Amino acid sequence: MMKVAKGIALLGVVAMTVALVNGFTRGDFGGEGSQLLSMPWGIVSLVDLYVGFVLFSGWILYREKSLPVALLWTVAMMVLGFFTASVYTFIALQASGNDWRKFWLGKHAG
Numbered sequence: 001m002m003k004v005a006k007g008i009a010l011l012g013v014v015a016m017t018v019a020l021v022n023g024f025t026r027g028d029f030g031g032e033g034s035q036l037l038s039m040p041w042g043i044v045s046l047v048d049l050y051v052g053f054v055l056f057s058g059w060i061l062y063r064e065k066s067l068p069v070a071l072l073w074t075v076a077m078m079v080l081g082f083f084t085a086s087v088y089t090f091i092a093l094q095a096s097g098n099d100w101r102k103f104w105l106g107k108h109a110g
Contacts, residue, residue, distance in 0.1 A: 012086030063106025
């Protein structure tokens with residue numbers, strides 16, 4: 001099961017890398033962002049996304065040993081979104097030594 005989780009995390013890294021590169025190279029952040037913010041469902045989508053970012057960042061803050069490291073991951077999450085979450089998840093899975101408890105709880109795993 002741990003291999004499946006690692007595979008999903010890696011797929012997330014690849015998918016988000018492709019999406020971010022596409023967005024940055026072909027998109028107009030200012031123009032498209034203003035269009036998104038002008039639509040009610042665009043606002044709903046952004047609020048939904050950032051609630052997810054905050055919740056995921058809470059998990060990072062809980063499990064990390066170092067507050068400065070956790071804060072750097074949190075800033076990366078707010079800027080790069082679930083690309084960061086995918087990378088963080090893969091690293092946490094690798095570091096867990098196939099121990100789900102250590103993966104989920106980090107420094108609190110005992």
